[in-house]
Amino acid sequence: AQKITQTQPGMFVQEKEAVTLDCTYDTSDPSYGLFWYKQPSSGEMIFLIYQGSYDQQNATEGRYSLNFQKARKSANLVISASQLGDSAMYFCAMREYRDDKIIFGKGTRLHILP
């Protein structure tokens, strides 16, 4: 069973608009962490944002925020005021602390249109 699901293989968004990238997860471990990474065409994996399962507030990092809905097991990434440089592949990942595995979703390719 897939533990991390990203249902949007690709998205096209107009520059300056906000964009939401979906991520749902499945775990029975009460202690886990959720991550988002950006992978531009150059290939490197850039850490964007982290949310712990016990965190009461949604994580924010600059233009990035994580919409964490624990009961629904979703951890959507919101990018405000999108820029051309945001065009990249975005991966959602989960770290289950029970066995410390880190599992990635299949990714969403985001295209920002001028």
Next chain:
Amino acid sequence: DSGVTQTPKHLITATGQRVTLRCSPRSGDLSVYWYQQSLDQGLQFLIQYYNGEERAKGNILERFSAQQFPDLHSELNLSSLELGDSALYFCASSGLRTDSGNTIYFGEGSWLTVV
């Protein structure tokens, strides 16, 4: 700069050969993870080490092996290479979950091309 160093950055080798990819984790990080990313694919978890011991194993082929040394650097050995092994291989490191370093940081990856 994530602080995770991977060498070599690029490598071209022939089928049947053996290569070693090297990773130095961030200072103080005890966990090292290896991932494989084939063209237009997500990241496949290969293996994880924690302070020199294997902690978790994913979809790692028997032709592949890894280890973590006392100085915490890690090596991924790929042998009897096939065309399908061409991929971007990532190393990542992390600290203890209770640290502020819950984040997992990735190296820039090693691009392997098997011809």
